[in-house]
Amino acid sequence: MDIDSLADRILNGDRRALARAITLVESGRADHRTQATALLDQLAGSGRQALRIGLSGTPGVGKSTFIESFGMMLTGQNLRVAVLAVDPSSARSGGSILGDKTRMERLSREKNAFIRPSPSQSHLGGVARRTREAIALCEAAGFDVVLIETVGVGQSETVVAEMSDLFLLLLAPAGGDELQGVKRGIMEMADMILINKADGDLKATATRTCADYAGALRLLRKRPQDPEGFPKAMTVSAVEEHGLEQAWDEMQGLTAWRRENGHWVQNRAVQAQYWFEQEVRAALLARLSTTHARAELDQLGAEVRSGHLSPSAAADRMLAGLLDD
Numbered sequence: 001m002d003i004d005s006l007a008d009r010i011l012n013g014d015r016r017a018l019a020r021a022i023t024l025v026e027s028g029r030a031d032h033r034t035q036a037t038a039l040l041d042q043l044a045g046s047g048r049q050a051l052r053i054g055l056s057g058t059p060g061v062g063k064s065t066f067i068e069s070f071g072m073m074l075t076g077q078n079l080r081v082a083v084l085a086v087d088p089s090s091a092r093s094g095g096s097i098l099g100d101k102t103r104m105e106r107l108s109r110e111k112n113a114f115i116r117p118s119p120s121q122s123h124l125g126g127v128a129r130r131t132r133e134a135i136a137l138c139e140a141a142g143f144d145v146v147l148i149e150t151v152g153v154g155q156s157e158t159v160v161a162e163m164s165d166l167f168l169l170l171l172a173p174a175g176g177d178e179l180q181g182v183k184r185g186i187m188e189m190a191d192m193i194l195i196n197k198a199d200g201d202l203k204a205t206a207t208r209t210c211a212d213y214a215g216a217l218r219l220l221r222k223r224p225q226d227p228e229g230f231p232k233a234m235t236v237s238a239v240e241e242h243g244l245e246q247a248w249d250e251m252q253g254l255t256a257w258r259r260e261n262g263h264w265v266q267n268r269a270v271q272a273q274y275w276f277e278q279e280v281r282a283a284l285l286a287r288l289s290t291t292h293a294r295a296e297l298d299q300l301g302a303e304v305r306s307g308h309l310s311p312s313a314a315a316d317r318m319l320a321g322l323l324d325d
Contacts, residue, residue, distance in 0.1 A: 001035055007042045010141050015114055018141045022116055025133040040133060043140040050082070050139045051255060054164030056150040056186065061172045062196045063149050064103040066238040071104070073244050074145055075112040082138040083107070083115040084131055085149040114143065129282070132163045132275055161189045162274050165264065166251055169193045171213070173206040188220055191231050191254060194247060198235035210235045225263040230254055287322055296321055 001024070009017035025036040057063050064085070071081045083104070107113045116134065131148060138146045150160050161167040169190035187193075193213050198206035213233040220231075232250065236243035258264045287293055300318055303309040309317075 003035060003039050007039055010137060011046060013142050018137060021137050022134045026118060026130045040136060046140045048139050048142060050143050050146045052135055052146050052164040054148045054160035054167045055170060056160060057170030061170045062238050063170055066170060066196055067147055067149055068104040068107045069238045069241050070244055071107045071113055075110045079144040080112045080142060082143040082146045084134050085117045086131060086151050087117050087119055135163060162271050166191050170196050173197055173202045173209050193233040195235045196238055199237040199240045206235050225258060227257045
């Protein structure tokens with residue numbers, strides 16, 4: 001693969017080249033990882049930045065419908081929008097449906113939109129392991145907004161907050177009360193909580209749910225990266241496309257405030273440090289797949305199963321051996 005040519009095509013906004021590059025960075029082959037690293041290093045000097053928006057919520061809350069309506073609104077403002085949708089992988093077969101493009105039929109036809117579904121594989125936290133690198137590729141390709149749709153699993157799905165500038169939590173009407181709103185985890189990570197499906201018979205319920213969460217958010221400790229009034233709860237209707245422009249105005253206002261007060265740069269620096277440490281951890285785990293380490297792991301595992309060695313003691317012995325190597 002000609003990395004120089006691929007990088008030039010990405011910088012020129014070639015969608016096929018972008019799709020091919022994302023496939024490259026998602027590959028687990030050693031030679032592909034070397035090529036992916038070289039490609040990312042070459043593109044790092046482009047200086048292009050997009051607004052990264054992470055979006056999470058329980059299955060069925062309408063994430064895909066919201067992203068399509070929201071993305072159509074953004075492309076209508078002549079913005080280029082990339083959607084990175086993470087699909088859950090089967091714990092049994094390892095496969096994924098990857099059907100998000102089917103749900104976003106209108107947006108998938110937009111020339112200023114790019115939709116890429118990816119399997120979560122065994123990675124926890126609602127995103128795929130290489131989603132962060134896919135974001136960097138989309139930025140280099142000149143997209144203005146990158147939307148990261150997570151798997152949608154629940155309270156612990158917070159990894160997307162470590163790769164986004166804004167983190168939106170989508171909730172359904174009657175999805176909780178004040179106590180649910182102050183629970184630690186995904187609630188305290190959100191910059192905005194959007195109560196979706198605020199239309200038809202559910203409109204009144206959505207308004208009450210929004211009021212419950214707005215009250216709960218006032219009880220949370222104020223974060224230094226938030227101006228007065230944030231995080232905040234709002235109602236939206238992805239089907240009727242109500243409230244989307246107001247939500248976008250709030251996102252732009254929050255982004256501008258963070259840029260002016262230095263939180264944007266600081267947040268991205270902290271995220272870079274976080275992902276450096278994650279890569280080190282992943283590399284250490286990869287060492288376990290080597291022949292020598294695998295044999296040692298199997299031997300210690302047999303002793304743990306037989307009850308001759310505790311899991312903690314076996315882990316300490318395994319780590320000591322890795323560090324000696």
